Amino acid sequence: MSYSVGQVAGFAKITVRTLHHYDEIGLLLPSERNHAGHRRYGEADLDRLQQILFYRELGFPLDEVAALLDDPDVDPQEHLRRQHDLLSARIGKLQEMAAAVEHAMEARRMNVRLTPEEKFEVFGDYDPDDHAAEVEERWGSTDAYKESQRRTAGYTKDDWKRLMAELDAVHRSMADLLARGVAADSEAAMDVAEEHRQFIRRAYYDCTHEIHTCLGGMYVEDERFTAMYEAIRQGLAVYMRDAILANAARHQ
Numbered sequence: 223m224s225y226s227v228g229q230v231a232g233f234a235k236i237t238v239r240t241l242h243h244y245d246e247i248g249l250l251l252p253s254e255r256n257h258a259g260h261r262r263y264g265e266a267d268l269d270r271l272q273q274i275l276f277y278r279e280l281g282f283p284l285d286e287v288a289a290l291l292d293d294p295d296v297d298p299q300e301h302l303r304r305q306h307d308l309l310s311a312r313i314g315k316l317q318e319m320a321a322a323v324e325h326a327m328e329a330r331r332m333n334v335r336l337t338p339e340e341k342f343e344v345f346g347d348y349d350p351d352d353h354a355a356e357v358e359e360r361w362g363s364t365d366a367y368k369e370s371q372r373r374t375a376g377y378t379k380d381d382w383k384r385l386m387a388e389l390d391a392v393h394r395s396m397a398d399l400l401a402r403g404v405a406a407d408s409e410a411a412m413d414v415a416e417e418h419r420q421f422i423r424r425a426y427y428d429c430t431h432e433i434h435t436c437l438g439g440m441y442v443e444d445e446r447f448t449a450m451y452e453a454i455r456q457g458l459a460v461y462m463r464d465a466i467l468a469n470a471a472r473h474q
Contacts, residue, residue, distance in 0.1 A: 224254050224262035234271055249288050250274060276305045280312065369427040385425050392418050396462060397455040406464035415462070415469035431470040438466035 231238045244250035245261065250271055254262035263271075270291065277287040291301070377385075395414045404410055415434075422429040422437075429437075441447045441459045451459035 224264050225268075227252075227261045227263070230263045230268065230271065233268070234275060236275070244271075244274070247284065247288075249284060249291075273301050273305070276309070280305070280308050365427075373426060388421055388425075392421060393451075393454050393458075396465065397458055400455055400458055400461045406461050407468035411461075411465040412469040412472055415465040418462075418466070419469070431473055434466055435470045438463035 225233070227238050227241050231241055241250065241261070245252060250267065252261035253264045253267050256262055273291060274287055277290065278284075282290070290296070392414060395417070396411070399408075399411050399414065419429050419431070419434045422434070441451055442463050448459040451462060
């Protein structure tokens with residue numbers, strides 16, 4: 223049984239012109255011609271075309287494909303084994319690339335990029351990107367950091383505004399207690415400290431009492447945090463730390 227050039231082009235999903243070109247350069251000579259001189263391709267021709275297309279898909283130039291297929295020391299089975307190995311390696315690489323693209327797509331889909339105007343609206347004078355590199359260097363290997371990155375990646379601008387409003391409410395409650403002279407180790411102050419810890423747990427990561435006391439210490443030791451709390455009310459950084467320490471001791 224033989225097939226016309228049009229039929230073969232349809233089988234292989236290539237153009238008739240491509241088959242004519244393969245014939246002209248001697249890469250794929252049709253084994254028959256009809257009485258009108260038209261090309262007719264047999265089963266062996268189709269097998270050779272399949273191998274040509276395999277090698278072309280792998281990026282081999284036509285002259286190398288011809289040299290490989292016409293090598294008398296290589297049998298057709300060897301061609302298939304070679305192509306299988308090459309295609310398997312390529313499939314593996316493509317799967318890796320596809321996975322990387324999927325991760326990139328997911329990251330882009332989930333990540334919320336706030337404009338400078340939106341950042342000012344949400345965070346005020348504080349820009350979290352200014353501290354991103356330092357935070358990653360100090361805590362990037364911790365589970366808390368990874369959990370926080372995963373959660374915040376999906377936050378919208380409205381989510382950030384809601385969270386900042388919740389945190390401001392906690393800060394105002396603590397500042398009010400300080401203004402009224404309530405002791406940092408009082409039940410009221412410890413309750414607000416616990417509210418602060420629970421806020422972090424809901425918004426960012428599982429903030430244990432141990433982690434919370436470390437944060438409290440940082441509020442006093444890191445001048446940037448101290449300045450933020452002092453801007454709310456003078457003495458609030460130390461008051462926050464002491465209330466957090468008292469709350470942690472209460473829960474031991």
